[in-house]
Amino acid sequence: MEWTIQELATRAGITSRTLRHYDRVGLLAPSRVGANGYRYYDAGAVARLQRILLMRRLGMGLPAIAEVLADEVDTCDGLRAHIAALEEERDRIERQLRSVRHTLEALQAGAEPRMDVMLAGFNDRYKDEVISRWGERAFQVSNDWWHGKSLDQQQAWKQDTEDLVAAWVTAVKAGVSPASEHAQSLAARHVQWLSQIPGTPTAEGDRERSIEMVKGLGDMYVDDPRFAGMYEDAVGATFVRDALQAYARTRM
Numbered sequence: 001m002e003w004t005i006q007e008l009a010t011r012a013g014i015t016s017r018t019l020r021h022y023d024r025v026g027l028l029a030p031s032r033v034g035a036n037g038y039r040y041y042d043a044g045a046v047a048r049l050q051r052i053l054l055m056r057r058l059g060m061g062l063p064a065i066a067e068v069l070a071d072e073v074d075t076c077d078g079l080r081a082h083i084a085a086l087e088e089e090r091d092r093i094e095r096q097l098r099s100v101r102h103t104l105e106a107l108q109a110g111a112e113p114r115m116d117v118m119l120a121g122f123n124d125r126y127k128d129e130v131i132s133r134w135g136e137r138a139f140q141v142s143n144d145w146w147h148g149k150s151l152d153q154q155q156a157w158k159q160d161t162e163d164l165v166a167a168w169v170t171a172v173k174a175g176v177s178p179a180s181e182h183a184q185s186l187a188a189r190h191v192q193w194l195s196q197i198p199g200t201p202t203a204e205g206d207r208e209r210s211i212e213m214v215k216g217l218g219d220m221y222v223d224d225p226r227f228a229g230m231y232e233d234a235v236g237a238t239f240v241r242d243a244l245q246a247y248a249r250t251r252m
Contacts, residue, residue: 003046005039012049015214019049027052027066047075049219054082088200098148105150141199165230168240172231178242187247190214190240211248218244 009016018037028048030039050067053229055065072078096126149157167186176182191214195202201209218241221231231237 001222002040002042004080005030005041008041008046008049010144012053017130022052025062025066027062027069051078051082053087058104059077095143132158138199142197145198160193164189169232169236177241179246182245183239183243184251187243188251190244191247191252207252211252214248214252215245218248 003011003017007018008249009019012030013166013216022135023039031045032040034040037214051069052065053069060068092246143175146154174182182234191202191210194200194214194217197203201213221237222234222241231240
């Protein structure tokens with residue numbers, strides 16, 4: 001099967017002039033040129049044009065595209081890379097759709113939209129940190145789970161989280177030991193709270209990685225000011241860390 005240059009241009013949403021330019025710069029030659037001077041393109045040429053258009057959509061200039069195509073040994077590997085990039089873009093757009101729906105739902109209900117949710121997909125706040133600590137899948141699964149919740153479900157989850165934080169602060173003020181039964185029951189509650197988040201080792205029942213995660217979270221609560229402030233001050237964050245790490249060592 002072949003298409004003329006006009007047919008290909010129409011189906012690709014570009015102009016015949018663009019296709020001729022791609023030929024002049026060595027990006028895409030016609031499969032053959034007829035005796036009448038008409039340019040014809042077969043399936044292989046269309047596949048190459050598909051890749052050129054994908055890279056253009058990603059913001060690449062023509063010289064960079066030419067370099068990628070020239071250096072490529074396996075066309076299938078190139079297509080797999082494009083699929084991965086497109087899937088990532090699709091996931092980003094889906095997160096943006098969920099955030100905009102959240103805003104609309106909140107406004108229609110007379111509630112104030114959550115600012116962090118409104119910007120989900122536009123700037124995922126802890127994405128790089130989560131990926132570096134627990135992997136791409138942990139981020140993607142947990143992020144999809146959170147943004148798939150309705151406004152009411154998100155508010156309920158937030159309230160549960162605030163109740164847990166308040167319980168930790170109360171324990172710190174009561175002067176109990178991190179190794180006490182009371183503190184350890186809070187640590188168990190904390191781990192149970194984590195296990196409700198899909199993508200985390202605790203949710204998947206991975207004991208070794210769960211222990212590592214709980215210990216790592218404890219360290220992060222102390223080391224990262226964004227989290228230390230959750231427990232009022234450094235003393236509170238240190239208490240939570242010590243209680244979680246004792247729980248991880250002895251009860252997980």
